[in-house]
Amino acid sequence: MGILEHIESPKDIKQLDKNELAKLAAEIRKTIVEVVSTNGGHLASSLGVVELTIALHFVFDVPKDKLIWDVGHQSYAHKLLTGRRDRFHTLRKYEGLSGFTRISESPYDAFSTGHSSTSISAGLGIACAKQLKKQKNKVIAVIGDGSMTAGIAFEGLNQAGDTHKDKDLIVVLNDNDMSITHNVGALSSFLSRKFSAKYLQEWRKDFGEFLKNLPKIGDDVYQFAKRSEESFKAFVTPGMLFEAFNFEYFGPIDGHNLSHLIKIMENIRNINEPVLLHVTTQKGKGYPPAEKNPVYFHGVGSFEVETGVCRGIRSPIPTYTDIFGKTMIKLAEKDQRVVAVTAAMPEGTGLVEFSERFPDRFYDVGIAEQHGVTFAAGMATEGFKPVVAIYSTFLQRGYDQILHDVCLESLPVVFAIDRGGIVGEDGPTHHGLFDFSYLRSIPNMVVMAPKDENELARMMATAISYPGPIALRYPRGKGVGVCLDEDPQPLDIGKAxxxxxxxxxxxxxxxxxxxxxxxxxxxxxxxxxxxxxxxxxxxxxxxxxxxxxxxxxxxxxxxxxxxxxxxxxxxxxxxxxxxxxxxxxxxxxxxxxxxxxxxxxxxxxxxxxxxxxxxxxxxxxxxxxxxxxxxxxx
The missing domain is CATH 3.40.50.920 (Rossmann fold)
Known part of the structure; x- marks a missing residue:
């Protein structure tokens, strides 16, 4: 009988020794792979945080201490350790466990999630409420480095730093160099600054001996250098950024070293000001196919455990996303003004081939939909035809930018809205059921929806030829199987x-x-x-x-x-x-x-x-x- 079978709540974890914790991590990974291979789900992210999850529940007193998982797609191990093991086989199934954290599902889920970058703001709100209630519980927000590309994450950091006194907020930065695909932007490059431990150790030793041998002042200078060492490390490592926000910074540390994780968490548990713990993890850890291809296994359907190969026969009918991607290439070949903008989802929106064919006309803005929309508006003012490809549910985050920055001046920005309608197992945070309402109320906006894949191609041609803001909304999944026009022609605007x-x-x-x-x-x-x-x-x-x-x-x-x-x-x-x-x-x-x-x-x-x-x-x-x-x- 395994260790996981005896875990009914985090209290049971606290009774385990180091060897048992390591075995528990292996059993959790095995269970996650088995269930996701049948049900589909977010595999690579959850495999990457198994040790981190165990350490958090080992050290902190959840649910008295509040634990928030940003996005929530990496919370599978958390669910297994918080009384949901017996129902874990229902993950993402109809009326089963959610693929994300939900307040209504468990008292161990402090905040409902699904969209990225909300954890710090929510955590700070909970911490301030705890302070008003004279409660001294900790609030821990676990956020990935990909989610740190969104402005709301820094808005939360900014306020936390401004009101930092007596705030029991711990931000755990899970740094795996990825959001969904590989991260983009200056912040990602900054977080990736790491120095060889061996090199630093040798340099420290040699330089220390040099200082000690200086005549008369050697020992004093050496002691001063030791005091300055931490300042130097903060200046050349990511800690500099977070300490500027008045966070106590720790890291980066190995997110798969359980003993080290537990030790450092036990230390920071006693700090009564905002703390940022920077851990580095490997997305897909422990399952070789996911380690080799973490992008594919970020969100995956059912697959064979032994090989990682997707189950079932691929339909010969292309998806709407496929048709969008192919049509974008055709349009870009004819019109050099066409550029593509996406928010950290080139694979999901069908733009990988476009990015390879036209690298200078492809822009991945990261998880930053607001910025992406206004960025596209800026390009439109210079005569380009930006196509903003974003899932319906995520475009909601850029509503003011659509209204204020695009539609007010009737700029020719195309919104290619994927996953319109019911999307399936990802549930209420991911269905695209609000776009008609929030778009059709805006002056100057045109809103279309195709009946099939050929009409999608024609609507793309319509959008590129239209001189103002225009949106086309299409569903997740395959088309209806119609033939495609060789040269899709624009439709008459407003004609049924x-x-x-x-x-x-x-x-x-x-x-x-x-x-x-x-x-x-x-x-x-x-x-x-x-x-x-x-x-x-x-x-x-x-x-x-x-x-x-x-x-x-x-x-x-x-x-x-x-x-x-x-x-x-x-x-x-x-x-x-x-x-x-x-x-x-x-x-x-x-x-x-x-x-x-x-x-x-x-x-x-x-x-x-x-x-x-x-x-x-x-x-x-x-x-x-x-x-x-x-x-x-x-």
């Missing part, structure tokens, strides 16, 4: 596409939901109903002429979107009908109600939250019940 004609029911669909509308139309037609299906293409400007004309003729209308109902596509249709004075029809809106969507397989979630073809059929039945068809005898 009628896919079928009927007089009984009008289905207005946007984006991925057009496929659901066509499935429902086929079933309803078999029942003898006349169904019109419209691929609306544009959320803004919406095709008000077409919708108003068809609504005047068809009294039963269904709108469907994979988006929140509040402020979304269906709301835009209602506004359109109200403005046109159309009031002789019934409208049923299908979308996500006022709730956060949980984690699970995409199709299961679509069924649960009723944004699929079955929901359309049900809505049609309800409309027919309220407004029956007129018979010939009537």
């Amino acid at each position: 596409e009628v896919l079928s004609h009927g007089k009984d029911i009008l289905i207005l669909a946007i984006g991925r939901c057009v496929s659901d509308a066509l499935k429902a139309e086929e079933i309803l037609t078999e029942r003898g109903l006349g169904v019109s299906v419209v691929n609306c293409r544009f959320v803004k400007p919406i095709d008000s002429d077409l919708i108003g004309r068809m609504a005047a003729e068809i009294p039963r209308i269904i709108t469907i979107e994979e988006h929140m109902l509040h402020g979304g596509f269906g709301s835009a249709v209602l506004e359109c009908l109200a403005d046109a004075g159309v009031n002789n029809c019934l409208v049923s809106r299908i979308g996500i109600a006022d709730t956060f969507v949980g984690h699970g397989p995409q199709d299961l979630l679509r069924s649960k939250y009723r944004v699929d073809s079955s929901a359309i059929i049900h809505a049609a039945e309800e409309l027919l019940r309220k407004c029956p068809l007129q018979t010939e005898t009537d």
Whole structure:
């Protein structure tokens, strides 16, 4: 029987000796690899912090001491050690454990996470609250060096340093030289400054002997040099930066040396001012395939443990992300003004090949969406056509920059919004369900969503040719399998596409939901109903002429979107009908109600939250019940 099987809470860890702790680390890694190989998940990050996690729970009294994991994707070992071992096999499964930390899941999760760089600000807030409550518990924020590229991390450091007296805040900087892919920027280079311990030791010894041998003043100078040594090390190592923020700096130390980690944590536990502990770790530690390819194993689907090879057969149908990446290359070949901007996710957004083909026209800004949007705005003022490729959920972080820096002057910035809609197992922090609402309210902005992969390519051509801000939003996963135009042509702005004609029911669909509308139309037609299906293409400007004309003729209308109902596509249709004075029809809106969507397989979630073809059929039945068809005898 293994050690992990006896761990019910962090209290059990404190009873183990050094050898048992090392065995526990190996068992944790084995368990994480086994579960993630089946369920998918963030593997490399969690493997890299196993010893760090054990040391934190060994030294500190969690949950009385508050432990915050930035992003939360590296919290798998933490979950195993805090009473969730028996449920760990449900990780990222529907109604199972979240892939991130959630306050609602465990008292050991001090803060809910999913997006990066929030831990220091949250930790400082908790520390200040503890101070007001006269409580002396520690607050520990674990943040990766990749997350330190975001401005909010330094905003937190800045305030912590300004109000540093009696703040029991410990920031653990997990330095693995990566966020998702390799880090970018001056900060990453600064943190990477390390000196050979052997070289420093030899230099120290030789220089010390030299000072001692100086006539008369040798011993005094030697003692002064020893006192100055730490200052010198701080000046030439990363400690200089953090000490400028009034943090006591320790490190960098080996994040896989349990004994050293425990010893230094026991020392800093007694400091009552902000402390920064800088640890260096290896992403993917202990699993050779992940050590060799930490980018691939950052977030991975199911795979064979022995080889690391992904399970299943790759679909011949390309993903929307694939099509975006290929189309970007075609557009860049034709137009030298086209440049690409992404926020630490060239792989996830499909821009790796573009970065290799056009290295001078590719910009990875790091985990800094606000900066990325304004950076693109600056390029647009000089005549370029920047394409900002960001996941929908992360673009939320740059909302003010979209409004103030791009749309106010109607600058020609293209927003390629990947992962629009329900994304699956990463859950509520990663679904892209708010973009229609927050974009269509901004003046000068055009908002599009393609029904298939070919229309995505055409919308890319549309966006590049458009002289103002424009966004196209597409889902996670493969396309529908249509043929691609050799030379995609731009669409007419604000014009919808009628896919079928009927007089009984009008289905207005946007984006991925057009496929659901066509499935429902086929079933309803078999029942003898006349169904019109419209691929609306544009959320803004919406095709008000077409919708108003068809609504005047068809009294039963269904709108469907994979988006929140509040402020979304269906709301835009209602506004359109109200403005046109159309009031002789019934409208049923299908979308996500006022709730956060949980984690699970995409199709299961679509069924649960009723944004699929079955929901359309049900809505049609309800409309027919309220407004029956007129018979010939009537």
